[in-house]
Amino acid sequence: MRLGTITSSIALTCFPGLRRRPSFLSPQFSSFSPSPFPSRGEVSRMDWRIMSQNVSFSSTPAAPVDSSELPAMEVKKQQQHPWLVIGLGNPGKRYQGTRHNVGFELVDAIAEAHGIPVKSVNFKALFGKGFIGNVPVILAKPQTFMNISGESVAPIVSYYKIPLKQVLVIYDDLDLPFAKLRLLPKGGHGGHNGMRSIIDRFKGSRDFPRLRIGIGRPPGKMDPASFVLASFSRQEREELDFALQRGVEAVRILVLDGFERSATFVNSAKSMEQLS
Template identity: 65%
Template structure:
């Protein structure tokens, strides 16, 4: 299927629907015949949503199920994992972009390429274990992150409980993690934009990464836009490894176990 949309530019971006995408397979788990594929490619206005096709779902059709074992649990629903930041080279490696950095670390660890421009974001699709995931880095600049995140959630009809947003937090000590099931924006403009795009809903999990507060009289805006120094980057490497593990546990074992893991990290560090 060919779709057209704009990404911060008057130049339209064309995208052909990837039928091998974990997201397309999960939300449209039935198989298309060769003739149907050709029809949908040749006629870009053809819509899956508007189609009157009502195929029967079977174990064989599911991309994650095994037809030999009917007692196996059903396939996992897809997750959207969003890292917040500002696009552009001058913002690379800055405190306000730690959400981007965490998503990049997850992508590298799980072998997912985040290089497709769509929905005003760079996105990548793959799996963590047997859970289909979409990684996203909004390219709207921080204050308008909701334009991208809201569109992704709406288009793919992702339940909010399966949307994880990762962002920097001034109120947490540097390099510390905190996983919450929901909450407000806490003064973070990126989170404020996302909540606004969801009509005020705050019921989605978030992974906060502490960047600490500036010392002395340094302005907060200048502080969050400063790059990390060498020692800070080394500390963050350990934090990212913790974050990768926390995300894996979240997707595969549930929120409570992941939160326990994150909290146990704090307890161990306090004993040192």
């Protein structure tokens, strides 16, 4: 094996962060920076093949490479499917900061925590690609309005061939106490129209994880439809921000350590009020 090949293999194995630059993203995401990788003429043919084979989000499969020629970590990365993290809400300034948009808010918090821009528009969604740790992740906020969220979510899942067990949907829940989080491996729509739309577009399948964010029940005889489109009080905002930070950590654990550990973290957590 050439010295250049050995050096490149060691560099890729010891410094996986070099891959975090999004050179492998589809051409349609032109807002990202160009790749820091050297040109083909600066590396051997085998080095280039190792660098160019990635857990690519591209729709065109890369040319096959003999896995025996790749470092073990590279083989594992190639076999990974990205996680799809969907936050539900309604588009436009009119709905910003309302109870029905907490799914959007948590996706924004995840994006900020992990440096994933969610600015591209694709699949009828605000869309971003990046990593949590070394795991590829797609973040999306459907712009279809809540009741037809499935029109955005289903095409993303189909295009990237993402297993449903790696599709996390985040949404508001009237039946949970305010700022309470609940992570479940599957389930029905519970009357939530956004989830109803997604399940319908998944041909009735309910076997995908969901992270519910409690928004509480409407006071008195207030119409639930009006309640979910209402804003938060200052105290509620503080409690919600605390819950969103726990949500960011829950998603990190889910992606890196699996569902069971994340569910334990989320479902046994105390609220800010209980901790004070």
